[in-house]
Amino acid sequence: MHPLLILALGICAVIFLIAALRVNTFLALLTSAILVSLLAPGATTEKISRVAVAFGTTAGNIGIVIAQGSTTVAMITASAMIAAMLPNSGTLGYPRVLLATAIGGGSMIGTWMNDSGFWIYVKMTSLTEVEGLKTWTPLMAAIGLATVLMSLALALVLHRG
Numbered sequence: 165m166h167p168l169l170i171l172a173l174g175i176c177a178v179i180f181l182i183a184a185l186r187v188n189t190f191l192a193l194l195t196s197a198i199l200v201s202l203l204a205p206g207a208t209t210e211k212i213s214r215v216a217v218a219f220g221t222t223a224g225n226i227g228i229v230i231a232q233g234s235t236t237v238a239m240i241t242a243s244a245m246i247a248a249m250l251p252n253s254g255t256l257g258y259p260r261v262l263l264a265t266a267i268g269g270g271s272m273i274g275t276w277m278n279d280s281g282f283w284i285y286v287k288m289t290s291l292t293e294v295e296g297l298k299t300w301t302p303l304m305a306a307i308g309l310a311t312v313l314m315s316l317a318l319a320l321v322l323h324r325g
Contacts (some may be wrong), residue, residue, distance in 0.1 A: 165203055167249060167258075174200035174245050193241060201248040235279050238271035259322055262315050269311025272304045 174196045181192035201211045246263055276282060276297060281304075286296035 167204075170200055170203045170249055171245065173203065193244075197245055197248045200245055204249040235271045235275055235281060239267055242267040242270060258319050262319050262322065266312055266315035266319075269308045269315060272308030272311070274301075275304045276301050 177196040177199050178192050181187040181195060182189055187195070204211065246267065277293065282296060282300050285291075285300050286293060289296075291299070
């Protein structure tokens, strides 16, 4: 199965578990990581090991997640899901930098008042919250979308798998 399809299924599983079934967010992410790992290539023992390592890495960053806010949560979550997909070779057939830029760009889309960067921007520019929302959110969405699109375009050109 194509790695991007596996990732899309994992994202859909998270959304479905949280929105439709009202599963706890943490459990939805863990369940989706297991699903993604099981769909990824490799032996079953490797798949279980990948989820355990990715879970441990994510759990180790909980303090950073709490301190930084939503963009960081999005990046760490996506990184954990990608890590669960990696076979023993440590690659999905794409340069790691493209995976990193896609994750970073995707985490910028939809940021607003729950993002610590929003508050730094608003306070340093002396904007009101409303002015900040009118400028920060569209700007970050445009930057994030451009980054994701560029990452996808380069992935099509540079795909090694």
